[in-house]
Amino acid sequence: MKKVKVHSPGTVANIVCGFDILGLALSEPYDVMEVMLLDRPEVIIHNRDIFNLPTEAEKNVAGVVLLSVMERMNNTIGFEVTVEKHIKPGSGIGSSAASAAGAAVAANYLLGNIFSSDEVVQFAMNGEKLASGVKHADNIAPCILGGISLIRSIHPLDIVSIPAPDLFVTVVHPQIEVRTSDARQILKQQVLLKDAIKQWGNIAGLVTGFMKNDYDLIGRSLEDVIIEPVRSILIPGFDELKVKCKEAGALGGGISGSGPSVFMLSKDESTAKAVGHVMSQVYEQIGIDYNIYVTTINKKGVEVVSSE
């Protein structure tokens, strides 16, 4: 096998109360990546989109991932990758994770799937390191595995899949810039114990709600008393958006990753569409451009769609 084409999905990290430990994969949007195996130690990058991402391998998220695989193979092979990005960089729905995870899964596939899923996650985390300075896995893990992932620990890596009922996800991406590094810098390094206790009650409730298919419990647990109050000030219209989406029937939701995208979970498609309608009304009124996705939780993760 010499060539593989994959779809690498967007992801929602944190899922409101699970800062740095939870993430879910979206059915849409997804990047399309074609990766070819080379018989020489080189990583070549072609971008087929409008985002002007770097083409030098060591400055490109997919590039550093492929370089790390190449090194692991003792520089006996290389890769040529063509990226058609549909997940806008900086949107907060895991654009860099999609590049990193898609590259890692494709490379492993071309090599005969010799690496475990934990190893594939480790390769992909090199891309997140380049993108944000931190080797986090709350986008990478669900992007690769699909569904909802718990990253119980990074050192050592301990990823757990959380079963969940069918859920619809509405995402709005207001076209403003929130840099991940800024969103991280404004967080306080200390939190009140009483707030931490509330937060871990909600996290335990959310995970239990997912596993018991208890939609009401999921809704009650989608509350973040630590990160959201600080970060939401970077997102115009956030409070109004949240109130109106819940009025429209959403179970709950909040900032996707470090924003600016905001996501809402719903029990059925018609509610998810109504939530999308409310989102568009809010940003029409404020006068900010936006994209909206009405989608589902993607249960497959990065998907090989063809190979030759």
Added chain:
Amino acid sequence: MKKVKVHSPGTVANIVCGFDILGLALSEPYDVMEVMLLDRPEVIIHNRDIFNLPTEAEKNVAGVVLLSVMERMNNTIGFEVTVEKHIKPGSGIGSSAASAAGAAVAANYLLGNIFSSDEVVQFAMNGEKLASGVKHADNIAPCILGGISLIRSIHPLDIVSIPAPDLFVTVVHPQIEVRTSDARQILKQQVLLKDAIKQWGNIAGLVTGFMKNDYDLIGRSLEDVIIEPVRSILIPGFDELKVKCKEAGALGGGISGSGPSVFMLSKDESTAKAVGHVMSQVYEQIGIDYNIYVTTINKKGVEVVSSE
């Protein structure tokens, strides 16, 4: 019906990483309580044990619970209760919760179970308020409901039962005094965000492990980076005890409630017994008296054993 006899079990609050939100019920030890319905507004208390607990209703944990039920019934009835306590006060395995929960369940039973389980928990919490100054439910809820309880929120009360596989519990109660109020006072009111993140990863892992019957995940998640490092200094031999119990095969464990009891979870009975043996060795060597219980998770909670 005029009279009911209940068994009210000991409980382990916190379950290591779930400070203030998780608790489990033990099959042993349990208190035996007989409650009789009176046709006058009075609460009479008889203690049939060696602990010299107060017999004035308003100073007795079961008493204040029964008074609160009496008031709710517009003082049209009263109760006479006989308590045979087997759970030593101050042991850290929910002695006051057993008195409070047993009284609340028995009173509700005598009144034809007119109150919901949430209301019964609320009545019982009045007893915890008297005992520790705080209306917490992490002993009360599992004591009443059995199994493992998540208290997602106290205001409003939101209690969720967590399904779990069969587990054996070994508890050692070193005969030293740790006052709940002292154990609470030494806690820091602020915690590092990075520690809080570790903690909620472990809580999510523990809940997932219980619900997936994943013993290894349960073991890996039984880690507390916030409360245990502070509180364990009050318990002689704690670090050594923990290491040796894990060497003996325990999945993990830690301080029960605010101590001084220490509990360990095991997959099977022979391991739980071996863990008990190790516990006794540690306290023999230190020269502190102790009690040991080798038991299981109690799935029923407060149990009505006879009525007339």
